[in-house]
Amino acid sequence: MIYITRKEHFNAAHRLYRSDYSDARNLEVFGKCSNPNWHGHNYELFVTVKGNVDPETGFLINLKTLSSIINTFVLDRLDHKNINLEVDFMSGRLASTENLAIAIWEQLESPVREAGAALHSVKLYETERNFVEYFGN
Amino acid sequence: MIYITRKEHFNAAHRLYRSDYSDARNLEVFGKCSNPNWHGHNYELFVTVKGNVDPETGFLINLKTLSSIINTFVLDRLDHKNINLEVDFMSGRLASTENLAIAIWEQLESPVREAGAALHSVKLYETERNFVEYFGN
Amino acid sequence: MIYITRKEHFNAAHRLYRSDYSDARNLEVFGKCSNPNWHGHNYELFVTVKGNVDPETGFLINLKTLSSIINTFVLDRLDHKNINLEVDFMSGRLASTENLAIAIWEQLESPVREAGAALHSVKLYETERNFVEYFGN
């Protein structure tokens, strides 16, 4: 069993708030992140897959294949988007880093399996000092 | 003459577009950055000041003073904001990294001078791979 | 189960030595780190907590809460201090990175639990090339 990780990034706008909270309550819970006019981040995404090395190629998975999966299922839908308004797989979910990491896992699990590997973890940096890791439930 | 640099950061949303361009023309010139629903960045800001070392303190400028100036005149007005809608010193300007670096210079030049140093440069990273430097005109 | 990490830093002085060793023996075992006049580091600290996402906020833990815990229980007692002389929770312990990581874990475990999460790991960089991780015993 070996693990290989691909680092990608995307830029997006978001806002943390609940429509059933007052503005004051949103500000209290979510701070500056509740700004109604949005703010944004350069997200860094680390996708780790695991499996056995193919003795013919020396690869666990061809990184071009892995990168292509991440682009198709995640980056094309998130990069330069508004997470609250434009990302179908985040619809109805609070746009927290935790929820975004879980949703990215859900997009990647099947296509990674179909490519012959197993998804091990999704690690998502919102800023250089804050990141979330999800390993499936 | 010695130079000292303070690195700060802020997160913001923005959009590159001209209201006198059609949507198609905005997309052609500004690409994904013209998304009407905004996107955002973790901006990294390097402010460099120059001057002589005070023989009594060994400092060119007390970094607490410099950091306080940057916070008051720049970060408090930019962090977690929408650059197009909420930042007074960017009003009427295209929200490009170039224009933002020049506008940050304009906010900092006087207060740095009043603190006894001279502003040397503003260096602004929009992403890890793109940055702008401005040294005044 | 999800994991969230907060990166913090502090600067401190320390020295590696045993009072029951001769100077020569201290130098042999601890090298330049045994310098009686101290040396110091910019320590980087990564604190990882785990738990479930609160469906109301989308948070595992509010990062302001986590950062506040780390500041109160660790950074305020370590930053710009002499680890051998001034840090009560290191009293009587060799000031190695290993012992420091374990002691930081001990300071954080209870307050993180009281905040509704579980401490998962403490990762402590002494230099860019050396770091220790502790996951509890």
Add this chain to the structure above:
Amino acid sequence: MIYITRKEHFNAAHRLYRSDYSDARNLEVFGKCSNPNWHGHNYELFVTVKGNVDPETGFLINLKTLSSIINTFVLDRLDHKNINLEVDFMSGRLASTENLAIAIWEQLESPVREAGAALHSVKLYETERNFVEYFGN
């Protein structure tokens, strides 16, 4: 149980190809990495060992010992070398990052054990965006 990691680096040339593949097939599977004239990388290597803290020294393992083991068993044989042509422990293996990480583990496992610790993982960056981790089988 505590974990300590040492980061090292080396520069090397390599090529991904199979002599039983045609040039066209090599290009299809391995892309630009199959270039017959070689290419190379600045590899970053993170070696993690685990064990108990020695109460006398406060160390899991003396980092000078660990660094010396990595230099003797890995770096002296890899740094500024051609992985396909000059590295005995890669003889007969495809020079992929996966195979290289596994081979590095095999070189380090015994000497780390003889030094009183246990090898936990080998993490090898081929580029800033691609890395492999191996924890033994």
Add this chain to the structure above:
Amino acid sequence: MIYITRKEHFNAAHRLYRSDYSDARNLEVFGKCSNPNWHGHNYELFVTVKGNVDPETGFLINLKTLSSIINTFVLDRLDHKNINLEVDFMSGRLASTENLAIAIWEQLESPVREAGAALHSVKLYETERNFVEYFGN
């Protein structure tokens, strides 16, 4: 006048040696870098251009244009190549970082000017700890 920088990277193999030196002399002057079987690097390239901001777009130069120039004139000819054997603009030159930075400048100066900006500097990292800067002669 404003400055904008684009960071790119490429991987390549090379060797430092002179055919009119003996092997012993090559080893003495160039050390491990003279290995006849090659070694390689992940080069980081920072290209800085300068000029005025276009008031219509807010850009000094469209970064897609700059990136395209760097790809066409430099990266496509260097990435995953052997600098000594396969890079026409390095033919007859020692493959040192100094000479490579100068040669990259020569490839970029005209196309950057034709795109309406002026090339300011080429900064080339061979390793994280060694880099060269060239500003033209």
Add this chain to the structure above:
Amino acid sequence: MIYITRKEHFNAAHRLYRSDYSDARNLEVFGKCSNPNWHGHNYELFVTVKGNVDPETGFLINLKTLSSIINTFVLDRLDHKNINLEVDFMSGRLASTENLAIAIWEQLESPVREAGAALHSVKLYETERNFVEYFGN
């Protein structure tokens, strides 16, 4: 004219204070940095030299030579030392980053010239967010 930079690092303890200030005044001016029990840093040092490329070697200066100069004249005297107590070239000077950068310049200027290059700048990071540059007077 070309510029080459070598990055080195050292760890040291220091304290900012004036013996002719009261403790309260030291605290007011120098903050936590005036702690009588010292604190310390992982300093990053970038030394840039300039000159012409030697057509025979392709080098401005052999980096082994430059690294050796920095080690002999700076690092051996600073690494794992107390800057206030043990570093002769800082004797009688406040241990600020500004003064340290100037003093490092003074140590390096002659030996770099004797090695056939010209010292261009000394850049010294005290923390990741604060650094000083000195280009001579």
